[in-house]
Amino acid sequence: MAKRTWGLALAAGALAAGVLVAQQPPPADRMAQRPGEGRKPEWPAPSITEYEPTSQLVVPQHPTPRAKFPVIDVHSHHRTPIAPERLAQVVKDMDALNLRVLVNLSGGWGEKLREGVAVLRNSPHADRMVLFANVDFSQPVGSGFGQRAAAQLEQDIHAGALGLKIFKELGLRVLKADGTRLRLDDPELDPIWETCARLGVPVLIHTAEPAPFFDPIDFRNERWLEQALFPDRRYQDPKFPRFEELIAERDRMFERHPKTTFIGAHMLYHSNDLARLGRLLDRLPNVYPEMAAVLAEYGRQPRTAREFFVKYQDRVLFGKDSFQPDEFPYYWRTLETADEYFDYYRDYHAFWKLYGLALPDEVLKKLYYKNALKLVKGLPQTGWPE
Numbered sequence: 001m002a003k004r005t006w007g008l009a010l011a012a013g014a015l016a017a018g019v020l021v022a023q024q025p026p027p028a029d030r031m032a033q034r035p036g037e038g039r040k041p042e043w044p045a046p047s048i049t050e051y052e053p054t055s056q057l058v059v060p061q062h063p064t065p066r067a068k069f070p071v072i073d074v075h076s077h078h079r080t081p082i083a084p085e086r087l088a089q090v091v092k093d094m095d096a097l098n099l100r101v102l103v104n105l106s107g108g109w110g111e112k113l114r115e116g117v118a119v120l121r122n123s124p125h126a127d128r129m130v131l132f133a134n135v136d137f138s139q140p141v142g143s144g145f146g147q148r149a150a151a152q153l154e155q156d157i158h159a160g161a162l163g164l165k166i167f168k169e170l171g172l173r174v175l176k177a178d179g180t181r182l183r184l185d186d187p188e189l190d191p192i193w194e195t196c197a198r199l200g201v202p203v204l205i206h207t208a209e210p211a212p213f214f215d216p217i218d219f220r221n222e223r224w225l226e227q228a229l230f231p232d233r234r235y236q237d238p239k240f241p242r243f244e245e246l247i248a249e250r251d252r253m254f255e256r257h258p259k260t261t262f263i264g265a266h267m268l269y270h271s272n273d274l275a276r277l278g279r280l281l282d283r284l285p286n287v288y289p290e291m292a293a294v295l296a297e298y299g300r301q302p303r304t305a306r307e308f309f310v311k312y313q314d315r316v317l318f319g320k321d322s323f324q325p326d327e328f329p330y331y332w333r334t335l336e337t338a339d340e341y342f343d344y345y346r347d348y349h350a351f352w353k354l355y356g357l358a359l360p361d362e363v364l365k366k367l368y369y370k371n372a373l374k375l376v377k378g379l380p381q382t383g384w385p386e
Contacts, residue, residue: 064332075319080116105165107131117160133161142177150191271297292319296350
């Protein structure tokens with residue numbers, strides 16, 4: 001897949017200062033002067049989107065178009081009910097990638113969900129896609145909301161949903177009846193989490209967004225370009241809570257409901273700090289991360305990420321998020337091979353390269369399907385490798 005490669009795309013004048021990461025450089029007064037320091041480019045500097053250097057690195061390459069083992073993608077989004085012809089195309093793409101089952105997290109609730117379940121059950125591909133239900137947060141939340149939502153959710157589970165998906169709007173935009181923000185750990189929501197525990201179904205929850213989306217938008221922000229391109233990914237406005245505030249609310253909710261299984265979307269937005277994520281998993285055995293849409297984070301730290309996935313091999317699930325068939329092979333290559341310095345698929349997510357983790361087969365099997373089979377009851381249980 002063709003892609004703009006920026007590599008060291010820190011041109012554009014002010015960006016030449018470099019991206020600041022957790023490891024800060026020594027203070028300038030402690031560094032020796034470098035040859036050519038302070039010089040200006042002889043030619044006009046390219047913008048960050050124009051700088052596309054061609055790498056001269058020659059190393060073994062192992063593009064991986066098909067996963068080594070069958071995969072359950074626990075984080076996918078499709079229209080509900082899905083059109084039969086669209087489902088047929090999705091299954092064709094799945095077969096080429098070795099995707100066995102997709103979990104469609106956009107199942108809705110009530111009649112829409114029932115229609116979605118019926119379409120899948122009556123199709124020739126009944127075992128290839130399953131639905132998670134959602135909660136209707138379209139109106140401000142008042143007293144009794146949690147009980148009503150829990151009752152609707154129980155109906156949806158009995159109708160065929162295999163779990164509950166909570167979108168990021170909870171915590172960011174959902175309001176209470178008095179106009180204040182509904183916090184993730186608000187007791188009004190407890191009946192929902194308790195119902196999931198009683199029914200034995202998981203909650204896949206997306207909380208917050210990447211921390212840089214809340215930080216000042218300047219040339220030190222790693223996600224500057226993405227925020228420049230997508231206004232709806234900016235949360236600097238004081239009307240939004242801060243990243244750490246959302247994370248604290250989420251973790252208190254996890255802790256208060258130890259009998260509920262929570263699957264944290266996008267590695268709980270701690271894939272840039274896997275030690276922190278490890279501490280959370282050690283403290284909260286009811287929490288399981290899934291890896292959707294943060295490949296660029298663990299793909300740039302292959303040794304740390306490999307150690308994490310091996311250590312927590314019984315906790316992590318595979319997820320991708322948007323269903324773009326040409327993007328899945330980047331996951332297979334990163335997880336399965338030891339390749340070095342290869343492109344990521346969305347330049348506005350990351351201007352750096354990826355490195356393979358070369359995970360052992362048993363770890364791959366757990367990430368790809370075993371852990372999902374353990375958590376999501378109702379998935380096809382036969383036909384998987386040992």
